[in-house]
Amino acid sequence: MTKVDKIPEPTIKRLAFYSRPLEDLLESGPPVISSEKLADSCGVHPAQVRKDLAYFGEFGVRGVGYDVRDLLREIKRILATDKPVYLCIVGVGNLGTSLIENENFKKRGYRFKAAFDSDPEKQGEKLACGLIIEPNHRIREVCREKEIEIGVIATPPRGAQRVCDLLLDAGVKGILNFAPMQVRTTGDCRVENVDFTVKLENLAYHLHRLDESEG
Amino acid sequence: MTKVDKIPEPTIKRLAFYSRPLEDLLESGPPVISSEKLADSCGVHPAQVRKDLAYFGEFGVRGVGYDVRDLLREIKRILATDKPVYLCIVGVGNLGTSLIENENFKKRGYRFKAAFDSDPEKQGEKLACGLIIEPNHRIREVCREKEIEIGVIATPPRGAQRVCDLLLDAGVKGILNFAPMQVRTTGDCRVENVDFTVKLENLAYHLHRLDESEG
DNA sequence: CTTTTCATGTGCAAAAATTCACAATGTCTT
DNA sequence: AAGACATTGTGAATTTTTGCACATGAAAAG
Ligand SMILES: NC(=O)c1ccc[n+]([C@@H]2O[C@H](COP(=O)([O-])OP(=O)(O)OC[C@H]3O[C@@H](n4cnc5c(N)ncnc54)[C@H](O)[C@@H]3O)[C@@H](O)[C@H]2O)c1
Ligand SMILES: NC(=O)c1ccc[n+]([C@@H]2O[C@H](COP(=O)([O-])OP(=O)(O)OC[C@H]3O[C@@H](n4cnc5c(N)ncnc54)[C@H](O)[C@@H]3O)[C@@H](O)[C@H]2O)c1
Numbered sequence A, B: 001m002t003k004v005d006k007i008p009e010p011t012i013k014r015l016a017f018y019s020r021p022l023e024d025l026l027e028s029g030p031p032v033i034s035s036e037k038l039a040d041s042c043g044v045h046p047a048q049v050r051k052d053l054a055y056f057g058e059f060g061v062r063g064v065g066y067d068v069r070d071l072l073r074e075i076k077r078i079l080a081t082d083k084p085v086y087l088c089i090v091g092v093g094n095l096g097t098s099l100i101e102n103e104n105f106k107k108r109g110y111r112f113k114a115a116f117d118s119d120p121e122k123q124g125e126k127l128a129c130g131l132i133i134e135p136n137h138r139i140r141e142v143c144r145e146k147e148i149e150i151g152v153i154a155t156p157p158r159g160a161q162r163v164c165d166l167l168l169d170a171g172v173k174g175i176l177n178f179a180p181m182q183v184r185t186t187g188d189c190r191v192e193n194v195d196f197t198v199k200l201e202n203l204a205y206h207l208h209r210l211d212e213s214e215g
Numbered sequence C: 001c002t003t004t005t006c007a008t009g010t011g012c013a014a015a016a017a018t019t020c021a022c023a024a025t026g027t028c029t030t
Numbered sequence D: 001a002a003g004a005c006a007t008t009g010t011g012a013a014t015t016t017t018t019g020c021a022c023a024t025g026a027a028a029a030g
Helices: A009-027 A035-042 A046-054 A068-079 A094-101 A103-107 A136-145 A157-169 A196-214 B009-027 B035-042 B046-054 B068-078 B094-101 B103-107 B136-145 B157-169 B196-214
Strands: A065-067 A085-090 A110-116 A150-153 A174-177 A190-193 B065-067 B085-090 B110-116 B150-153 B174-177 B190-193
Touching: A009 A035, A009 A046, A009 A068, A009 B196, A035 A046, A035 A065, A065 A068, A068 B196, A085 A094, A085 A136, A085 A157, A094 A110, A094 B094, A103 A110, A103 B196, A110 A136, A136 A157, A150 A157, A150 B196, A157 A174, A174 B196, A190 B196, A196 B009, A196 B103, A196 B150, A196 B174, A196 B190, B009 B035, B009 B046, B009 B068, B035 B046, B035 B065, B065 B068, B085 B094, B085 B136, B085 B157, B094 B110, B103 B110, B110 B136, B136 B157, B150 B157, B157 B174
Parallel strands: A085 A110, A085 A150, A150 A174, A174 A190, B085 B110, B085 B150, B150 B174, B174 B190
Antiparallel strands: none
16 A cells, blocks of 8 residues: 555654645645645655655646645545544543543544543533543443544543553553553553643753853 | 753653653652663663763663662753743633643643733633733733743634744743644744644554554 | 672664655646 | 746655663672
């Protein structure tokens, strides 16, 4: 299907990145874009864009560029977001609620099909989206029943590993972890960690470097 | 100060990563840790840990390992998070509120010193942390007055670039951007983007790959 | 005091990722 | 129809990052 066996990990990240400006262009913009323009709006090198896309096929027209609509469709197909992806969330606190209510996920085909929380006070509560918060012991059954592929962890770090184990047991194939700790999984479940403080520490480091090189 | 001019970007990211298990160990664990153990709990290679740390000095003891307390202090010093870092947030919606209320930031020395929102309904509202939501036109004055170094953007993507420009004008040196779009800055202000859907798309891609290789 | 043990720090090799540079190939103009 | 032009797709060169392997040095054991 693809030109090489193993696609570089950074390429996958960038594909998702490319789709943002393409979505904007689709609504209001020229129907065609060059690798240079696309690279510009994503802050990468034009050759990088071409090489990334070339792993999966020849989507462009020489001398012209890429058809915005076609390219976006191809990228979505590659990333497997052309069909809905079913999610569940564990931990319906501040962050969890804001994730569920966020329109961005739905727009991109990610659907929350279930929500779990260990707090008995919250169980049974009906969310704006219509979901009812269920207890943790239902994770296995509900995930299997609703064919949930990805679990989102939005609990405090203390409970994260236990929740992770429950999700593994429920057969999810991917976990998006917001708790600031490393969770262990088996080989056939992939974890992506989202840690804002890592990004902040990155900023703090470079701010400081800037001061030094100035002085 | 450091052994080479340019520290690899991945090294900085990992330093932030290393600090989390160290914080846990500090509370309850042995006072010394080996590069192997530390690497294990972060999912990286032991030699990587040693090399990353070696850029900044010799923090370990041969035959023994690293003193947890010392190492954590060194890492915090390197990342410039040994002193408080002042933040402001623009866009106090679902996500913004959950960020402000999150204890994790405070624990690591990040302090929200101001909050802004363009919605007149929200302006003047007092948050749980004591901050009062101010209008955007106050960004410049307040940021300069309170010596805010980093701005957090939590507005819808449409307004993000405008907000970014205001923050630049206010003299912030770093921006943490949660809006799913690329914002443009001048050279002396660094941007870090947080985009959950990129991570989700990553997961979706690999889920699909897994299916393929199985079939 | 000497030997053994253990884990660091690091030069070097390998692997991965990025960028260059240009032939290939399409469109537009005359 | 031919030439000018623009931009892709890609092999090669370069840069960056990772991992190996072992000398080095500190502590513990004998
Ligand atoms: N809020 C943020 O902006 C933010 C930012 C970065 C990281 N995080 C991380 O995300 C996680 C959630 O943050 P939050 O602000 O929503 O916290 P929160 O305290 O508001 O919500 C946590 C929720 O998880 C539930 N919970 C606790 N243990 C559970 C378990 N074992 N199983 C199921 N549910 C459980 C609680 O009942 C609560 O509803 C934390 O780990 C936090 O560090 C949050
Ligand atoms: N909520 C999430 O979990 C989540 C996840 C991923 C990304 N995001 C992104 O984060 C951003 C905020 O998300 P949210 O869920 O909090 O949205 P929200 O609609 O709840 O809040 C947005 C807030 O920004 C304010 N605002 C709008 N334009 C502004 C401007 N120009 N200046 C100042 N304030 C302005 C609004 O008044 C509102 O209070 C969005 O870009 C969203 O895509 C959110």
